[in-house]
Amino acid sequence: MFNASLKQLSDQLAEKKISSTELTTEFLKRIKQLNSEYNAFITVNEEMSLDQARSADQMIAAGQASALTGIPIAQKDIFCAKGWLTTCGSKMLSNFVSPYDAGVIERFNQVGAINIGKTNMDEFAMGSSNETSYYGLVKNPWDLSAVPGGSSGGAASAVAARLAPGATGTDTGGSIRQPAALCGISGIKPTYGLVSRYGMIAFASSLDQGGPMARSAEDLALMLNVMVGFDPRDSTSLQRKVEDYARDLQKPLSGLRIGLPKEYFAEGMSKDVECAIEKALDEYRKLGAETVEISLPNASLSIPVYYVLAPAEASSNLSRFDGVRYGHRAKSYSDLGDMYRKSRAEGFGPEVKRRILIGTYVLSHGYYDAYYIKAQKLRRLIAQDFTQAYQQCDIIMGPTTPTVAFNLGEKSGDPIQMYLSDIYTSAANLTGLPAMSIPVGFGNKNRPVGLHIIGNYFMEAQMLNVAHQYQQVTDWHLKSPV
């Protein structure tokens, strides 16, 4: 059962071979048994999950079921869920029980999916290893001494360890794709504006985008069908015709032009990763695709641009965590200023503080033009690179990360090295392009390698098709660490 795909579980529920209550009970049991090993979940609430499962069974009985009805989904603890502790991985929100549902949570609830628990994450989604969480580090099921990636590390670990058939993540600079790659699962960050940000605790508003994490492209398509949709409560949400993201899964790939950015296939990518990526590309050529070399001359600026803009927005977004209305407040303080200082000094971890400081600095009087404005200009140049590249190809591929999962503690003392693990992924956030990662083999120490697929705007169905066709002829996505 735990190895079954989301699609298979969905079929079994529809055929009434199993009830959602049974399925949910089994997953809850497994989480109870194994979570101490991975620390993938911050909160599990059996009662609330089972309540939902019973309602889902009623929906199924009443013939109102759709693909995700009754399916347990692990929710990243960045999504506000009514009645659930919603911590964002921070001490600051360690006492915050949300009184409302995020747009994404609402959409899962509407179709009768089960919230199986809230997953661990880097504090306020700031991190690439899940080591900044107030709730402790998460382990990579493939190798307990390796990081799962971040910030959606709990989600990736949970899906890889078969604690949930699917999970939600959020991706600001690679936070869905990087952990998906490091844990050997599939994950997609849709085009900016497709998934509602309402109730998704903001890190960097112009970059944040929610998306699904699962074991296969087909499962991602089913989840995306639920997650995507216009939300009038999010001004950046896009009003578009409803699509079935599974509609093109079976399309053959003959004639597909895959662009390979020469800047990504250069120094920086480790040999083991390169080897796995090359093999995957060979597979694509066998499937009828052709590869063309393209250039993204400004892509190398993604990390510096990202580390100006994301902290700038974050420094402002995190101002609301002041201990006045909710969240952590220092026990004793002498005056208002002291209350702010102590509450925030105690409530935030070092990485969050570092980014608030960077962001405050780049927005300061006298520095704004040199950093923020300059970064915005470069952001446009990076986007132009992609626009030009898509005149030569249909889709872009490369490695998701430069190396396989690193060891726990290996980079936590060196922020620059940590930031560089998002070197290939952050461009998609800066441009708003959809991007995904799928498992394509193993590298050093038998740790997974992810293939990065960047699509043009709104080409999610095509990307899922490209990923699915590969997964039809390979079995990397079926490999289990447990």
Next chain:
Amino acid sequence: MQWEIVIGLEVHAQLSTRSKIFSGASTAYGAAPNTQACVIDLALPGVLPVLNKGAVERAIKLGLAVGAKINSPSIFARKNYFYPDLPKGYQISQFELPVVQGGSIRIQVNGIEKEIRLTRAHLEEDAGKSLHEDFHGMSGIDLNRAGTPLLEIVSEPDMRSSTEAVTYAKTLHSLVRWIGICDGNMQEGSFRCDANVSVRPLGSEKLGTRCEIKNLNSFRFLEKAIDFEARRQIEIIEEGGTIRQETRLYDANKDETRTMRTKEDANDYRYFPDPDLLPLEIPSMWIDQLKATLPELPEARRSRYISEFGLSAYDAGVLTSTRELADYFESTVKQLPAQAKLCANWIMGEISGQLNKEGIEITDCPVASIQLAALIARISDGTISGKAAKIVFESLWQGELNQDVDAIIETKGLKQISDGGAIEKLVDEVLAANAQQVADYRNGKEKAFNSLIGQIMKATQGKANPAHVNAILKKKLGG
């Protein structure tokens, strides 16, 4: 040395939308604390702002009314600072590219017209309120007001006296109410002024260092605060000191301004475009639609009253001080197009006087314009005298006799005697009985004429049409 005072005003006008600028919560005044603060106003984790279209429409209307440029796109920016009544830790405001840019407002001071240029008007959200009393040494926060839409209207430093500043503020106050974008209620804080004041030697081109006086919520305080501040600055300079740029508060009880914060401890607000809100596009079609809904503006009406009705500039100005008063005047004069001046006099005299006395607005005036017109018609057709008209008016105000003008005249016996024959008979009688005065008049004693008029009026209990009496008496005596 002679000094010139230089004043610029920043007015915060609360826009009359029912819901807040970025949330659906109500803007109604006076609710129990925090009952009108939704998850968005409370800035819970994950919530997002959605712009209220009605607030934008009101801003555009002001822009159109002052002949300003409407920027498209217009950008919302975050103004970052920490304060307990600012739930997000930033205020959503506008920095570069406000909705309204430029424009001007004409004011009349002592019969002289002056143009005050506007720098800009931008949309922003209000903060909540900190309550420092009654919480046992703690402060309370009421977020009902948080997110209330404000239009900050910034003038150029074009005013040269507190009188000009107050006149500008009053003209703007009248305008925002006129075009229906703000209720103008100053007690409830719907219209608040900050004044930037500096002084310089008369004739100097260079602006002096300014101080900003915050939150003046009445025209009287605005005037007094500016006067105090200008005196303070002049004294400092004359004593050899220099002005420190700072923000000051006006204390109405002591009638003085005092330092609130200096430039040194001013915040660096770290403005940047709010990534939660897309640039606001304002298509010209939208502007055209709004233009079509704008009422005739006070300035246009003022000049029309002068040219169409022959009113003086002063009268036209008074009658257009509010849209309601102007509407009342127009609906009165519509029924008596030839008597515009008489209508104006009655509205500015009896009506306004009575309204002031009872402290009510023209919209609550117990005498409808149609009744006032009926009354004025009876004056102009000679049915009643001006003196009798005041009695009729009093009766109308009290709501007597179904407010039927003719019935009141009839019942109270106020009709003038305008019948030539009847008056002639009376004149003859009076002349016969006052032979001495007739003789005096004929001998050149002009005074005797008035005495005879008095006798005749007395005999008719004041009901004879004085014009007729005058003419007939002259004829008889001259004969």
